[in-house]
Amino acid sequence: MSLIKLGTLLRTTTYLTLIAATTLPLQHAQAADAADAASVLGEIVVTARKREESLQLVPVSVTAISAANLEAKSLTTLRDVGQFTPNFSFSSHGQGGSSAGLIYIRGIGQSDPHLTNEPGVGIYLDGVYFGRMQGLDLDMMDLERIEILRGPQGTLFGKNTIGGAVNIVSAKPSNDFAARAQITTGRYDRIDATASVNLPVVEDRLAVRLSGSTRNRDGFGERMNGEDMGDVDSLSGRASILITPNENLELLAAIDGSRIREKGPVRKLLATSQPFAIGLMNMFIDPPYDDRWLTDSDFTNYSTGGNASKSDLWGASFTATWKIGDYSVKSITAYRNNKSYYDVDADGSPIDIIDEDARGKQDQFSQEFQVNGVSFDDRLTWVAGVYYFTEDGKVNMTDVVLLPLYYAIGMELNFNSNLHIDNKSYAAYAQGTYAVTDQLNLTAGLRYTYEKKYGDVYRYRPLTGEILIPFTSDKENWEAFSPRVGVEYRWNDDIMTYVSAAHGFKSGGFNGRADAADGFTSYDPEKVWTFEAGWRSDLLEKKLRFNATIYLSKYRDIQFTVIKGNENAQPTSQVDNAGKATIKGAEIELVAVPAQGLTLNAALGLTDAEYTQVDPGSDITTSSHFVKTPKWTATIGGQYVMPISNSFELISQLDYAYKSKIYHDSANSPLIVQKGYGLLNGRLTFQPAEGPWSVAVFGTNLTNKHYIQAGTDFLNALGFAEVQYARPREWGASFEYRF
Numbered sequence: 001m002s003l004i005k006l007g008t009l010l011r012t013t014t015y016l017t018l019i020a021a022t023t024l025p026l027q028h029a030q031a032a033d034a035a036d037a038a039s040v041l042g043e044i045v046v047t048a049r050k051r052e053e054s055l056q057l058v059p060v061s062v063t064a065i066s067a068a069n070l071e072a073k074s075l076t077t078l079r080d081v082g083q084f085t086p087n088f089s090f091s092s093h094g095q096g097g098s099s100a101g102l103i104y105i106r107g108i109g110q111s112d113p114h115l116t117n118e119p120g121v122g123i124y125l126d127g128v129y130f131g132r133m134q135g136l137d138l139d140m141m142d143l144e145r146i147e148i149l150r151g152p153q154g155t156l157f158g159k160n161t162i163g164g165a166v167n168i169v170s171a172k173p174s175n176d177f178a179a180r181a182q183i184t185t186g187r188y189d190r191i192d193a194t195a196s197v198n199l200p201v202v203e204d205r206l207a208v209r210l211s212g213s214t215r216n217r218d219g220f221g222e223r224m225n226g227e228d229m230g231d232v233d234s235l236s237g238r239a240s241i242l243i244t245p246n247e248n249l250e251l252l253a254a255i256d257g258s259r260i261r262e263k264g265p266v267r268k269l270l271a272t273s274q275p276f277a278i279g280l281m282n283m284f285i286d287p288p289y290d291d292r293w294l295t296d297s298d299f300t301n302y303s304t305g306g307n308a309s310k311s312d313l314w315g316a317s318f319t320a321t322w323k324i325g326d327y328s329v330k331s332i333t334a335y336r337n338n339k340s341y342y343d344v345d346a347d348g349s350p351i352d353i354i355d356e357d358a359r360g361k362q363d364q365f366s367q368e369f370q371v372n373g374v375s376f377d378d379r380l381t382w383v384a385g386v387y388y389f390t391e392d393g394k395v396n397m398t399d400v401v402l403l404p405l406y407y408a409i410g411m412e413l414n415f416n417s418n419l420h421i422d423n424k425s426y427a428a429y430a431q432g433t434y435a436v437t438d439q440l441n442l443t444a445g446l447r448y449t450y451e452k453k454y455g456d457v458y459r460y461r462p463l464t465g466e467i468l469i470p471f472t473s474d475k476e477n478w479e480a481f482s483p484r485v486g487v488e489y490r491w492n493d494d495i496m497t498y499v500s501a502a503h504g505f506k507s508g509g510f511n512g513r514a515d516a517a518d519g520f521t522s523y524d525p526e527k528v529w530t531f532e533a534g535w536r537s538d539l540l541e542k543k544l545r546f547n548a549t550i551y552l553s554k555y556r557d558i559q560f561t562v563i564k565g566n567e568n569a570q571p572t573s574q575v576d577n578a579g580k581a582t583i584k585g586a587e588i589e590l591v592a593v594p595a596q597g598l599t600l601n602a603a604l605g606l607t608d609a610e611y612t613q614v615d616p617g618s619d620i621t622t623s624s625h626f627v628k629t630p631k632w633t634a635t636i637g638g639q640y641v642m643p644i645s646n647s648f649e650l651i652s653q654l655d656y657a658y659k660s661k662i663y664h665d666s667a668n669s670p671l672i673v674q675k676g677y678g679l680l681n682g683r684l685t686f687q688p689a690e691g692p693w694s695v696a697v698f699g700t701n702l703t704n705k706h707y708i709q710a711g712t713d714f715l716n717a718l719g720f721a722e723v724q725y726a727r728p729r730e731w732g733a734s735f736e737y738r739f
Contacts, residue, residue: 254316258311651686
């Protein structure tokens with residue numbers, strides 16, 4: 001989509017919204033007060049600054065999505081959310097299994113979910129940081145909301161939030177009995193079921209909340225041997241207990257778990273070539289490896305090897321909050337365990353060009369203490385805290401490479417790698433906002449972080465026993481200061497503007513995919529300064545919400561990961577701090593209620609990223625495009641609640657999302673570039689105006705757009721290039737009952 005088309009889309013949405021909003025009094029002059037109250041925008045409360053406050057008063061670029069909005073838009077995972085949020089993306093990795101996620105905000109993220117690499121966007125569930133990306137495509141069951149914070153959040157959120165943070169807030173136990181059950185069916189034999197129940201055991205003192213989900217779909221892709229690809233098979237559960245001994249003390253304990261047992265993603269072989277190793281192998285096999293293994297369909301291939309993606313994740317947390325006068329003290333203690341397995345046959349043929357399987361395990365413990373308070377006659381609002389994080393992880397990878405060469409001439413290229421990490425992080429932070437006047441606020445904050453990392457690797461050939469990398473270890477430590485300063489000005493009760501500057505860093509690590517001992521080296525943290533200006537407004541008597549943000553980021557010590565093949569046709573990676581970049585852009589978000597029951601929304605995101613300096617030896621140049629970063633993202637949608645009678649109503653929802661061209665690898669291979677594309681989702685819900693049940697029909701990707709979400713180009717080493725396709729058009733129906 002060109003800039004002209006995007007501008008036209010945004011102008012059209014704005015004009016329609018303003019016209020509808022200004023004609024609203026003529027259309028509804030006789031409406032009752034209750035009806036008028038229902039046709040204005042409600043307040044959205046977020047915790048983007050570690051305290052509850054209105055979204056319209058937060059000097060950070062935040063998109064908040066409530067649980068009701070997730071359901072209305074038919075979004076069930078973080079991957080779905082990534083399609084409909086400006087300047088935010090969630091995609092897969094070519095060699096990481098279908099459950100491993102790569103998240104980018106404003107061009108900053110993580111290009112490889114390997115154990116030794118760190119995310120550039122922090123994921124938090126109820127204040128608990130997720131250290132690894134495996135199994136991260138979380139089920140959106142029984143949530144209160146999701147907050148997507150753009151730009152560095154290093155002062156308050158700290159670890160690896162150089163690009164931003166995703167703050168997932170689950171529903172807490174409460175003093176009111178409530179229960180909900182939903183079942184969904186649809187294309188590909190879909191059967192999903194979710195349920196939750198809130199039990200007030202002792203009034204105002206003890207409440208329990210239980211929730212669970214199971215999601216099942218057949219694969220939308222198929223291997224020529226009849227085996228599925230791209231299925232869904234997950235089971236998730238959560239239990240929490242809230243104890244309130246008195247009005248000043250709150251104790252919340254929670255445990256959650258997910259079990260994923262899926263086939264691998266849908267892979268498509270795009271092209272083959274004849275580098276030396278493939279040509280040599282072809283001399284000994286019949287049929288050879290060439291274009292005969294290409295298929296006509298985007299959703300089929302001839303692979304017969306590994307095809308699995310499994311994860312077992314669970315965690316427990318205990319949060320205690322004490323209120324002492326004007327102060328609040330919070331302790332968050334958490335443990336998480338992550339086990340993952342994937343088995344990949346990416347070459348699209350029954351020939352053993354390369355098959356990879358990996359078994360990983362990571363466990364982590366974190367402890368955070370926070371103090372919130374107000375001082376100086378309530379003019380200073382502040383938060384301070386300390387944080388500790390430790391993790392231990394292991395992964396065993398086995399790669400079968402050009403196996404026919406071993407059987408023909410005894411040339412083994414297979415290898416097995418054992419990798420281990422042991423990391424620790426310590427931090428202290430403080431941030432305060434001082435009201436100079438009733439309209440002018442000044443914000444300043446600082447975080448200090450110290451990290452220690454250890455890693456070791458051992459690699460050998462499993463058939464001959466040849467040692468490729470003897471036991472090799474390395475350790476490093478880094479420290480960083482992450483400040484934030486800002487000025488906010490409230491022009492009136494409905495308009496706020498701000499300017500800010502924030503610093504963030506992404507931790508360094510080790511090259512866990514090295515193919516030689518001297519390649520297992522450390523690389524340094526990334527760093528960024530982001531300068532931001534924003535406008536927050538509720539207009540037309542709270543019938544129109546218009547928020548806009550512009551930003552400029554100075555990004556340096558960028559960690560480049562380029563996956564390629566070495567002279568022995570083995571996949572390897574180059575990881576280094578190889579450049580600097582300037583990123584500038586904007587987010588614009590509109591929400592309006594131009595008529596009773598009608599809500600319109602539109603959003604536009606711009607990420608204009610440019611490398612300004614790269615090392616001469618890097619595969620990246622100043623002309624290279626950022627990976628996983630569309631320049632333009634846009635959404636437009638609406639919901640209309642139409643009364644059918646005095647007793648029933650029909651709710652219609654339509655949403656369209658657009659992303660411009662996406663480069664899926666750092667080398668910008670033209671074979672695995674995704675051109676700009678759009679997705680259309682729709683939903684119709686029938687329910688009593690005041691009743692416990694609802695019936696809905698819905699469709700996702702209604703235009704049946706075929707688009708890729710990951711890919712690898714191994715043409716020069718292994719003789720092939722392949723991509724992974726996202727889900728095509730799907731339809732479904734659901735029934736929900738609330739007790």
